[in-house]
Amino acid sequence: MTASIQLHQTPQLQYLLRLGDTCLILGQRLGEWCGHGPILEEDIALTNMALDLIGQARALLTRAGQTEGRAFDEDQLAFLRDERDYRNPTLVELPRGDFAFTVLRNLMVATLLKLLWQKLADSSDAELAAIAGKAVKEARYHQQHAADWVLRLGDGTDESTRRCRTALATLWRYVPELFEADAVDEAAAATGLGPRWADVQADWNAEVGAVLAEAGLTPPALGSYRSTGKRGVHTEHMGYILAEMQHLQRSYPGGVW
Amino acid sequence: MNDAPVAADSRTGQAWAVLATVLDPEVPALSLCDLGIVRDVVDTGAGLTVVLTPTYSGCPATEVISQSVVDALTDAGFGPVAIEMRRAPAWTTDWISDDGRRKLREYGIAPPGPVDASAGVPVRLVGRRADAIACPRCDSLMTERLSAFGSTACKSLYRCISCREPFEHFKPI
Numbered sequence: 280m281t282a283s284i285q286l287h288q289t290p291q292l293q294y295l296l297r298l299g300d301t302c303l304i305l306g307q308r309l310g311e312w313c314g315h316g317p318i319l320e321e322d323i324a325l326t327n328m329a330l331d332l333i334g335q336a337r338a339l340l341t342r343a344g345q346t347e348g349r350a351f352d353e354d355q356l357a358f359l360r361d362e363r364d365y366r367n368p369t370l371v372e373l374p375r376g377d378f379a380f381t382v383l384r385n386l387m388v389a390t391l392l393k394l395l396w397q398k399l400a401d402s403s404d405a406e407l408a409a410i411a412g413k414a415v416k417e418a419r420y421h422q423q424h425a426a427d428w429v430l431r432l433g434d435g436t437d438e439s440t441r442r443c444r445t446a447l448a449t450l451w452r453y454v455p456e457l458f459e460a461d462a463v464d465e466a467a468a469a470t471g472l473g474p475r476w477a478d479v480q481a482d483w484n485a486e487v488g489a490v491l492a493e494a495g496l497t498p499p500a501l502g503s504y505r506s507t508g509k510r511g512v513h514t515e516h517m518g519y520i521l522a523e524m525q526h527l528q529r530s531y532p533g534g535v536w
Numbered sequence: 537m538n539d540a541p542v543a544a545d546s547r548t549g550q551a552w553a554v555l556a557t558v559l560d561p562e563v564p565a566l567s568l569c570d571l572g573i574v575r576d577v578v579d580t581g582a583g584l585t586v587v588l589t590p591t592y593s594g595c596p597a598t599e600v601i602s603q604s605v606v607d608a609l610t611d612a613g614f615g616p617v618a619i620e621m622r623r624a625p626a627w628t629t630d631w632i633s634d635d636g637r638r639k640l641r642e643y644g645i646a647p648p649g650p651v652d653a654s655a656g657v658p659v660r661l662v663g664r665r666a667d668a669i670a671c672p673r674c675d676s677l678m679t680e681r682l683s684a685f686g687s688t689a690c691k692s693l694y695r696c697i698s699c700r701e702p703f704e705h706f707k708p709i
């Protein structure tokens with residue numbers, strides 16, 4: 280069993296980990312669809328998007344390792360951290376659910392990432408700007424794919440509409456966390472590393488809202504619950520997904536293809 | 537850059553000629569130069585440094601491509617060869633050469649349209665119609681998209697309603 284690595288969680292590192300872990304964990308969730316898609320074309324589409332996300336995560340975690348200062352590489356960061364050191368918003372760690380749940384979440388996350396990548400292309404960190412310049416093109420395709428399906432299912436049959444409503448009711452509770460202001464975002468904005476996630480909230484509301492409205496879906500009213508994944512406090516689902524992801528590297532240290 | 541003037545008989549010019557024979561593992565109709573991912577070849581005196589730009593963040597062919605560049609140039613006597621991955625500016629399908637577009641069509645893949653047309657335009661999420669893509673076999677514009685993602689992330693799946701053949705489209709990005 281390989282020991283966990285411990286990180287100096289500076290605001291800069293946390294900002295990079297939030298981005299990298301969002302891509303990593305959603306990529307893992309989409310990868311779970313391999314062999315389980317409702318039709319072959321969608322099986323291929325979801326795993327292709329998973330591949331884009333894992334590629335983005337590799338670049339981001341490599342950059343995070345460089346800034347952390349002790350030369351941890353992408354694999355160490357992906358597979359050897361303890362749960363509290365993963366900084367993805369809770370939204371992406373929720374189990375993949377049915378296809379309606381998956382495409383609705385993809386719409387939410389792809390819209391968020393696309394808007395962030397657009398601003399990150401001007402990051403004071405040249406490497407992060409380069410990653411963003413590539414990823415924004417990919418995120419546009421992810422967002423379009425998700426929007427097409429939300430329209431088709433939300434405004435589809437009784438069954439597809441029912442499933443979309445159920446999925447939206449579950450997912451919507453995890454949206455406020457995405458745009459919560461905190462010291463990590465303030466530091467990133469102050470140094471020019473990247474935008475506060477709240478800076479893209481208005482555009483996110485407009486773009487996601489337009490698709491939901493056209494699909495005939497209405498978001499539920501929000502209660503007082505706030506998820507806390509970005510601070511490292513995750514739901515019970517995170518432990519299971521990490522167990523699956525980390526098993527090989529923990530059991531066979533340094534194993535490579 | 538691909539179109540940088542390089543004397544054909546120089547060491548780097550000869551290396552470019554070798555690279556023009558190295559095929560993309562996923563789309564073997566195209567060479568790496570046709571695809572536009574070889575950005576520079578630098579003579580370091582001791583050897584060569586080849587600058588490559590990845591097509592997609594998660595392209596699984598990246599490692600294979602790097603290795604095939606090293607192998608081809610080493611076999612041709614240019615070693616030692618180093619690879620430098622350069623992320624910015626991001627690769628775009630606009631860098632695929634005219635020759636490459638013709639080869640794609642002949643291979644049965646509809647080539648990408650210009651990216652400039654869509655650059656800066658907000659993504660249209662509602663009421664959007666897919667662009668009409670010409671069938672690479674019969675040139676008919678009566679085609680329909682089956683899936684936004686194909687056998688690789690860079691392609692989508694189409695079907696020609698006229699000749700009834702399925703085909704792939706290299707997406708503009």
